[in-house]
Amino acid sequence: MLRIPCPFCGPRDHAEFTYLGDATVTYPPIDSTDQRAWYEAVYLRDNPRGPHKELWQHVNGCRMWLAVERDTMTHEIKSATAAHPGTRAALAAETAR
Template sequence: MLRIECPCCGPRDHDEFRYGGDASVTRPAHDDPDPEAWYRYVYVRTNPAGLHREFWQHVTGCRQWLVVERDTRNHAIASVDLARKLSARKLPARKSPA
């Protein structure tokens, strides 16, 4: 019975979204050769009772991937943001092509 406030489309029923897994795990760089890092990213989860950051995609709407903070105990949603915006923040500053 979730309703997700999509930053592009407004509050929408969760039928319109696709769940995309845990957003709190860090994906290794594409060329990271460390099997341990990939193992942790693919298989290790904390399963918290409480706030959980997770990916949702607005598949029948704007198709943006979102990061949703959801309380696993009662489905209360604390925040919704565009995944692209959050992940772009983590990048080293790109040199402007000047």
């Protein structure tokens, strides 16, 4: 079992989470007609053996989306933060307070 340090709930078993995949992928703007950019975002992945930034959702917990840094060879988890930048900033402000 992986233990994911959820910033909202604390360390939890990964069975509470669902997995989406590579967190570095950003889609083009929704009105973009750049076929190449869409192709790259939808289909191509770095698929590294080693550190990987990825999206997990804590569905059986706080339901928040998390950006997790995990090693795909050792499964070691380096960090887990809120995936949404706004939530991340709010969380940081809350922690600092």
